[in-house]
Amino acid sequence: MTITIGVLALQGDVREHRAALEEAGASTVAVRRPSELEAVDGLVLPGGESTTIDKLLRIFSLRDLLRERIAAGLPVYGSCAGMILLADRVLGGTSDQQTLGGLDVTVRRNAFGRQVDSFEADLSFDGLAEPVHAVFIRAPWIEEAGEGVEVLARIPSGYPAPVAGKIVAVRQGSLVATSFHPEITGDHRVHELFVRVVREAGPTSVKE
Numbered sequence: 001m002t003i004t005i006g007v008l009a010l011q012g013d014v015r016e017h018r019a020a021l022e023e024a025g026a027s028t029v030a031v032r033r034p035s036e037l038e039a040v041d042g043l044v045l046p047g048g049e050s051t052t053i054d055k056l057l058r059i060f061s062l063r064d065l066l067r068e069r070i071a072a073g074l075p076v077y078g079s080c081a082g083m084i085l086l087a088d089r090v091l092g093g094t095s096d097q098q099t100l101g102g103l104d105v106t107v108r109r110n111a112f113g114r115q116v117d118s119f120e121a122d123l124s125f126d127g128l129a130e131p132v133h134a135v136f137i138r139a140p141w142i143e144e145a146g147e148g149v150e151v152l153a154r155i156p157s158g159y160p161a162p163v164a165g166k167i168v169a170v171r172q173g174s175l176v177a178t179s180f181h182p183e184i185t186g187d188h189r190v191h192e193l194f195v196r197v198v199r200e201a202g203p204t205s206v207k208e
């Protein structure tokens, strides 16, 4: 079954995500136009600045269509700013910041604070045999997750409070989100997980 996964290409490290998805066996396409969004079976929302991506989604007339497609079951993987965009609730956002929503979580933007603003950690990740080396860049964490949300990874217990134990990777149906950036480490297991999610969902493109 041929599936095509789009990478939202308004801001962020689009090339790295496409490379990781292709290594994981998917065909990929950059998404900037509504017609491109209609033609994908899954979508990656890369990191960047969630406030900027929110504005660009409206300028590029992608926001309403993307919300509709998420509500209709489009598989989406959001990394960092992408996680913020998928969240139903945001703490620490700007007053006019909107999200796409779909993921029943409350995220806190720029949650780790100045001391550990950007850092790396080895995380055990549900379903993966070996830990994931996670790179966090002004990352959000998940402060609260609804009942239908599967927690895939947390900050290990060795970190000081309140960082220890914070949720940094989740799945809810066809939505996957991580606080960190697996696309830059050369470890494609998170992208492989998302490719499996897209394959399980089957072709969902609006157009033939």
Ligand SMILES: NC(=O)CC[C@H](N)C(=O)O
Pocket (backbone or CB within 6 Å): 046, 047, 048, 049, 050, 051, 079, 080, 081, 082, 084, 109, 110, 137, 138, 139, 140
């Ligand atoms: N690396 C990232 O994607 C950073 C996210 C950014 N701090 C935001 O709030 O949108």
